[in-house]
């Protein structure tokens with residue numbers, strides 16, 4: 001590919017899709033050329049904010065164009081498989097929001113189509129690009145805490161938004177609330193403890209405060225075991241306030257403790273810190289760049305540009321995205337059975 005800007009099409013222009021549009025606009029080497037939403041209202045809004053961009057209410061018209069390099073898909077989760085496979089079959093590179101799919105069969109088909117056509121396919125686990133969550137990963141990989149044995153990834157936050165036409169509060173369309181946000185934490189836990197082998201089983205509990213909807217679970221906790229004996233605790237409550245995330249990771253030698261707080265997840269003014277213990281002394285680790293999902297979203301678009309132009313490895317592949325779905329589905333099965341459940345990777 002030459003040095004011309006990478007031409008992006010964006011499908012989905014809701015709360016998060018609008019941030020994707022902005023991230024594409026501000027990223028060097030990326031250009032937003034087309035947007036698709038489902039309603040005329042969202043299409044009109046896209047045209048008002050980005051008058052230079054072509055806007056569609058049928059995403060099939062967008063993917064039929066032959067001048068787009070990359071398609072960024074930010075639609076409700078139950079549509080990921082349909083839209084993503086259509087994008088890949090149109091021979092465009094794909095960035096797909098998490099959860100990659102709401103079943104493993106969906107994930108498998110997307111991976112297969114992308115591999116058959118040799119297309120870039122990345123899943124939006126953008127926390128991997130964070131200056132702070134990523135610094136913790138680099139320190140673990142450098143052996144700072146010795147062999148990692150335990151990770152806690154925990155979030156306390158305000159309730160989920162409804163989403164367009166209420167999809168997030170409809171179990172058929174959201175898949176599960178574990179697939180909404182804890183999926184990021186399962187992804188981080190697997191990433192941090194990767195040296196200990198694959199996750200092998202998970203034991204989870206959850207409960208709900210939604211009248212008449214026990215399937216929409218505000219409080220969720222899981223213990224996930226790894227082949228090498230390490231384990232991770234993933235815990236979330238949606239019955240709280242603001243957005244406060246913590247990780248604590250301990251190893252044979254030392255420990256890390258990182259925390260992030262904001263008035264909401266999508267803030268540009270968070271507070272955050274990473275403290276580290278090497279077995280002898282505790283230090284505060286400097287974090288040079290602000291961290292938060294809005295920052296990481298821009299880094300994610302930049303990574304897509306670099307992957308296409310220079311072959312830079314993806315931060316999160318389709319196979320990583322599938323693992324994240326597999327961990328969440330196993331956790332869901334464990335909530336149902338009341339027993340530990342194996343994590344299926346076949």
Ligand SMILES: NC(=O)c1ccc[n+]([C@@H]2O[C@H](COP(=O)([O-])OP(=O)(O)OC[C@H]3O[C@@H](n4cnc5c(N)ncnc54)[C@H](OP(=O)(O)O)[C@@H]3O)[C@@H](O)[C@H]2O)c1
Nearest residue numbers: 012013014015016017037038039042074075077097163164
């Ligand atoms: N990685 C992260 O941190 C993160 C954060 C937030 C959300 N997400 C994920 O991003 C996805 C979208 O979430 P959201 O909060 O942006 O949802 P949202 O606010 O409900 O927006 C969904 C968008 O998809 C559009 N849409 C629905 N059906 C469509 C179709 N057939 N063709 C084209 N567009 C269609 C909707 O169009 P209308 O506006 O016209 O109805 C709306 O613009 C979800 O999968 C969610 O899990 C990820």
